[in-house]
Amino acid sequence: MHDQLLGYLLGALEPSEQEEVETRLLEDAQLQDALERLREKLALLDDGCEGGGADGDGYFEPPSGLAARTCKYVATRAAVTPKAPACGLSPLGGWRVQDMIVGGGVFLAACMLIFPAIAHSLSSARITSCQNNLRAIGLAMGAYSDFHGGQFPFVPERGPLAVAGVYGPVLVDLRLIEGPTLVCPTSPLADQGSEFVVPHLVQVVEASAADLARLQSRMGGSYGYTLGYYVDGRYRGHHNQGRAQFALMADAPGEPTGLHSVNHGGAGQNVLFEDLHVAWLKQCRLTGCGDHIYVNGLGYVGAGIDANDAVIGHSSARPVTFQVAPAE
Amino acid sequence: MMSQTVARTRANNYVVSRTWSDMTDEELLLAYRRSAVSGQDAAGRPAFAELVRRYERELYSYLRRYLGDPALAEDAFQGTFLQVHLKCDQYEEGRKVRPWLYTIATNQAIDSQRRNKRHRMMSLDRRNHQDDEQIGTLIDLLISDEAGPADRMESEERRDWIREAVSQLPPTLLSAVTLIYYQGMKYREAAEILDVPVGTVKSRLHAALLKLHEAWKHSQPSGET
Numbered sequence: 067m068h069d070q071l072l073g074y075l076l077g078a079l080e081p082s083e084q085e086e087v088e089t090r091l092l093e094d095a096q097l098q099d100a101l102e103r104l105r106e107k108l109a110l111l112d113d114g115c116e117g118g119g120a121d122g123d124g125y126f127e128p129p130s131g132l133a134a135r136t137c138k139y140v141a142t143r144a145a146v147t148p149k150a151p152a153c154g155l156s157p158l159g160g161w162r163v164q165d166m167i168v169g170g171g172v173f174l175a176a177c178m179l180i181f182p183a184i185a186h187s188l189s190s191a192r193i194t195s196c197q198n199n200l201r202a203i204g205l206a207m208g209a210y211s212d213f214h215g216g217q218f219p220f221v222p223e224r225g226p227l228a229v230a231g232v233y234g235p236v237l238v239d240l241r242l243i244e245g246p247t248l249v250c251p252t253s254p255l256a257d258q259g260s261e262f263v264v265p266h267l268v269q270v271v272e273a274s275a276a277d278l279a280r281l282q283s284r285m286g287g288s289y290g291y292t293l294g295y296y297v298d299g300r301y302r303g304h305h306n307q308g309r310a311q312f313a314l315m316a317d318a319p320g321e322p323t324g325l326h327s328v329n330h331g332g333a334g335q336n337v338l339f340e341d342l343h344v345a346w347l348k349q350c351r352l353t354g355c356g357d358h359i360y361v362n363g364l365g366y367v368g369a370g371i372d373a374n375d376a377v378i379g380h381s382s383a384r385p386v387t388f389q390v391a392p393a394e
Numbered sequence: 395m396m397s398q399t400v401a402r403t404r405a406n407n408y409v410v411s412r413t414w415s416d417m418t419d420e421e422l423l424l425a426y427r428r429s430a431v432s433g434q435d436a437a438g439r440p441a442f443a444e445l446v447r448r449y450e451r452e453l454y455s456y457l458r459r460y461l462g463d464p465a466l467a468e469d470a471f472q473g474t475f476l477q478v479h480l481k482c483d484q485y486e487e488g489r490k491v492r493p494w495l496y497t498i499a500t501n502q503a504i505d506s507q508r509r510n511k512r513h514r515m516m517s518l519d520r521r522n523h524q525d526d527e528q529i530g531t532l533i534d535l536l537i538s539d540e541a542g543p544a545d546r547m548e549s550e551e552r553r554d555w556i557r558e559a560v561s562q563l564p565p566t567l568l569s570a571v572t573l574i575y576y577q578g579m580k581y582r583e584a585a586e587i588l589d590v591p592v593g594t595v596k597s598r599l600h601a602a603l604l605k606l607h608e609a610w611k612h613s614q615p616s617g618e619t
Binding site: 069072073076077078079080107110111112125126127128129132133135136137139140141143144202205206208209240241242243244247 | 610
């Protein structure tokens with residue numbers, strides 16, 4: 067039991083062990099005496115650190131700004147440090163000059179063989195870069211739906227926020243994504259040179275009529291977002307069902323009523339599906355169901371005609387059009 | 395800024411119910427991992443920053459005590475979170491983040507000690523014949539009627555002495571005494587962090603206290619103990 071006294075004093079025992087010691091202490095005067103002497107001796111370990119605060123919790127106060135410096139340090143190092151843990155030799159560790167010459171020769175030969183593939187890779191890299199942004203937005207969408215009962219950002223039926231691009235301010239205001247991520251590096255928006263800034267929701271709500279159209283046309287960035295849909299005459303937002311064939315977002319159509327994206331010169335478009343996978347589609351129709359991702363089942367840019375009708379709208383696209391009037 | 399909330403508006407018809415600061419450590423790390431794995435570190439930075447802020451005081455204090463030096467502790471703290479970034483894909487979902495962080499921090503502290511070669515154990519290793527089987531004598535020593543150190547040393551002097559003495563314990567003993575005594579963990583939690591059985595943690599704690607007790611006795615002028 068003496069062995070347990072130390073853990074008891076330090077609160078290191080499990081609750082049942084703690085109770086057992088307390089029971090024994092009630093019955094054993096010698097044990098009580100030993101406990102008191104041990105408590106006094108443990109004062110040896112008291113280093114007087116009161117954390118600099120009034121709570122006396124024994125913590126050292128960290129230097130001012132440590133957390134901010136750490137985040138900056140990690141961000142800087144993350145850009146240059148490979149994910150795989152470095153171990154063993156340095157990149158050139160253990161290489162002799164002969165090894166480097168032979169290795170260089172092999173490298174050159176390989177370059178000559180794969181040179182045609184490099185040009186192709188550059189094109190693929192640009193598409194991939196755009197896809198990575200879309201994946202990041204997808205992660206933010208997933209996080210949003212996790213905390214909102216499975217709902218994705220809602221495109222209202224009417225009002226200043228009733229455009230597909232509303233997803234941008236929603237995610238950015240919540241700090242689920244950063245504004246520049248909404249710009250596909252190969253899109254016309256990226257070529258405009260000016261810094262892309264996502265407005266806050268309140269700015270959009272309070273914008274003058276003159277500013278509102280400008281904000282609505284840009285706040286969704288280079289990507290389009292699916293509008294809501296009508297069911298039984300009621301307009302609803304999409305609920306996350308993890309569907310692998312439901313297009314949640316994509317490279318935005320070139321115009322509010324465009325039928326294809328110009329982000330990649332018309333060669334195709336990246337599409338983010340509801341299960342958060344991203345695919346490159348040369349056509350605007352989904353394989354299998356044949357659903358056109360930029361228009362609804364009636365062929366118009368507007369709200370979907372049912373829960374499975376994905377309609378990816380340009381930033382300023384509105385869900386309500388005269389073609390799809392809700393049935394009373 | 396992290397706890398920013400956006401109020402419900404009639405116009406946009408949505409409400410924010412949770413923010414980064416509302417998330418558990420595990421949710422923050424998983425959110426960051428999802429962004430890091432996809433190569434979009436920027437998207438997860440708010441989650442990462444919240445995690446750093448949340449553990450700033452606790453982990454820094456642990457490292458400060460472990461290393462006995464503020465500058466080394468800061469380096470180890472930053473190194474810990476760099477490792478969190480680099481190894482977040484190795485985090486096992488369902489496991490608690492806190493012991494995982496402590497494990498990384500402990501390894502960083504050990505590496506730091508090796509690099510700086512300032513870890514001296516001369517005074518504490520002077521009498522090295524004690525081993526874990528003799529731990530039982532610790533309790534007898536400590537609960538003897540002999541006057542305690544606090545009775546004979548000036549408060550500041552004793553505190554300086556104990557800080558230095560603790561930081562010079564061998565790494566295995568240092569981590570045990572720091573986690574249990576100073577960080578207030580249970581034997582079970584320390585065992586998980588150090589990846590050893592609970593019994594080993596108890597032995598190490600006892601051994602640490604015994605070494606400190608012996609070192610204190612040797613630090614006193616002859617005849618005063």
